[in-house]
Amino acid sequence: MRTRNHAGFTLIELLIVVAIIGIIAAIAVPGLLRARMSGNEASAIGSLRSISSAEHAYSSSCGGGGYATQLADLGTPPAAGGPAFIPADLAAAAPGGTPKSGFEFTITGDGDVVRPAGDTCNGSTGDAMTLFFVQADPNDPGVTGTRFFASDQSGEMRQDYLQLPDITSGTPLQ
Numbered sequence: 001m002r003t004r005n006h007a008g009f010t011l012i013e014l015l016i017v018v019a020i021i022g023i024i025a026a027i028a029v030p031g032l033l034r035a036r037m038s039g040n041e042a043s044a045i046g047s048l049r050s051i052s053s054a055e056h057a058y059s060s061s062c063g064g065g066g067y068a069t070q071l072a073d074l075g076t077p078p079a080a081g082g083p084a085f086i087p088a089d090l091a092a093a094a095p096g097g098t099p100k101s102g103f104e105f106t107i108t109g110d111g112d113v114v115r116p117a118g119d120t121c122n123g124s125t126g127d128a129m130t131l132f133f134v135q136a137d138p139n140d141p142g143v144t145g146t147r148f149f150a151s152d153q154s155g156e157m158r159q160d161y162l163q164l165p166d167i168t169s170g171t172p173l174q
Contacts, residue, residue: 041145043101044136047090048151051105051134054085055153059128062121066114066128067153070094071107073124080121102144103136135164 054074055067061078068074068085075091077084084091093100111130120128133152138145150164151157158164 037102037143037145040102040138041147041149044103044138044145044149045157047093047100047103047105048134048136048149048157050086050090051107052151052153052155055107055132055134058085062124063128064115064120066130067109067132068124069107069109069126069129069132070124071105073120073122073126074107076122076124078121079123099139099144102139104139105134105136107132107134109133137163 051071051074058068058074059065062085071086071091071094074085075088089098089100090105092098093103093105095104095106097104109127109129109132113127114130115128117125117127131153133150135148135150137148147159147161148163149157149159
């Protein structure tokens with residue numbers, strides 16, 4: 001008689017390996033989700049800085065000293081040629097558009113009208129104003145980010161765990 005070699009894994013051994021993999025995955029997934037939210041929030045801060053810089057460039061070259069009051073105005077290049085003030089993906093990240101890294105961006109103007117809509121170098125659809133307020137809100141709070149961010153013409157960045165109604169609220173970023 002020949003003996004058979006039954007090398008291999010038993011069902012119990014395979015179940016133990018699958019259970020160990022499941023436990024490791026359960027430990028790792030929440031950390032990966034937190035890392036993704038952290039990355040989204042870092043991207044939102046960088047985008048706010050880009051918008052703030054674009055507002056100052058718009059003010060000095062296109063708005064006659066006034067700031068744009070809509071993302072679309074910063075996303076429109078000057079009629080004389082040249083690039084837009086912000087990239088197209090950021091210009092499309094307005095509410096109702098395509099979020100950028102899980103965040104939506106809104107610009108509002110305040111103060112006096114410096115140049116009325118259409119009189120700027122790029123034919124903007126909003127008036128150029130003496131003040132602006134830009135905010136970055138998570139598209140899905142708690143999933144794409146937990147903090148709300150904002151800035152204004154001073155360039156100071158603010159954050160809070162609630163939506164920022166104006167620049168005087170929130171904690172300055174370090």
